[in-house]
Amino acid sequence: MTEAGTQTTPRERYRAQVRSEVKERAWKQIATAGATALSLNAIAKQMGMSGPALYRYFASRDDLLTELIRDAYRSLADTFHATAETGTTAETTASGATGAAPAALAHALRGWALADPHRYLLVYGTPVPGYHAPDDITAISAEILATLLDACATLPPRGPATPFATHLADHRQWADGHPAPPAVLHRALTFWTRLHGVLSLELAGHFAGMDLDPALLFAAELDDLLAP
Amino acid sequence: MTEAGTQTTPRERYRAQVRSEVKERAWKQIATAGATALSLNAIAKQMGMSGPALYRYFASRDDLLTELIRDAYRSLADTFHATAETGTTAETTASGATGAAPAALAHALRGWALADPHRYLLVYGTPVPGYHAPDDITAISAEILATLLDACATLPPRGPATPFATHLADHRQWADGHPAPPAVLHRALTFWTRLHGVLSLELAGHFAGMDLDPALLFAAELDDLLAP
DNA sequence: TGTACATCAGTGAACGCGCGTTCACTGATGTAC
């Protein structure tokens, strides 16, 4: 009562704690058996509770899954925001505007992906069949894209306009009011698809028997993206 | 009996027919509900048979899944072989050696992926949890890579050696006796990751709300890969 | 051509399992006077 701001009762704190423990175990379950195998009953059993008990905390299995996906997007968006801020102030002034921000984002993306591969794959991998994300999640996805656009806009422009860039000039409502020219839109998309190409194959284990170092391939792609 | 070569009894023909119908329905099930939801019982019901009946045709659920994955790899490998052959004879002599073979492979890959998105995702998407491919499948995967290497070797060489290429010079046992220089290995890998980057995001529906044409983005990436 | 036998497809019952979800209920924790 004497505290300012949001007051939290003990019950609320307990509730939040249980919810987050459920999510934690849910992630572990996804890592082991995939998103389709996510099961409220199994989580309850792990926590020493009865199955129906968890319905006090999540309306349904799908509800839990939605929250996990939302958290994942939110986490990446926050990481991107934080990276973009620190990447465009201190570092840029030192190294010049040679793409410090996009490079920082690329490394942030890789770090985020490797920290929890299944979280990355839940977001950008094969979609969970029958699942459709609510609108607020696609909004977070747009946030992420916007941060990437901002970063790419700081890069020195390059060569003549590509055919795809002219196509984008007429199909840019996804960039939702962002002032970047079509060439920057193209560059941001390329940024995304190329890094995702390396990351997703790496996380799916497709380089596993090859002995090569995916980090170096990732770095090579990044270099190419930043080259003038 | 009068036929030469492999004789097929009516029973063998019937058996093959049932097996292929099972696989067909399995693919449809994967498309609808994902690979984890693949169920022998459900397929049997669809075919108007009892559940255990299918155990005459497949030793287990995992056995069926393995065959599906093997068929998918085999199909892509065959497509690549066929494409590489026609791509390096008639067409190349006309248009010069300006990367006709790699371009043909790229289009073949995209066509193959779009023809059955879930087949592509089963092979190159998020791995099925708990599933480990047998050796003969990884051998087919190597075949596919080899075809790609051959194609990339026909491209005119480009610029100075990249740091990643020098790394590959020491980590090339995956290219299994292929005579291509490290720069070609690098190029083939880049070929793979970039096209996969566009394709996988497209198939996963991540460009869905964006209105842009993924085919043009794919073409732009291909152009860049073939540029001198 | 016909009969005797072997092969094989498919059935139905059964086992044990786990799932999501609803519902009536107990018991503990917090709140108001």
Add this chain to the structure above:
DNA sequence: TGTACATCAGTGAACGCGCGTTCACTGATGTAC
């Protein structure tokens, strides 16, 4: 400070479902003489 009440966490039984897989069995199809 103590009592009466409301809130809420968690239980256990139940419903209906589907799964993979084994097993003893029937009936049809092929094969050998």
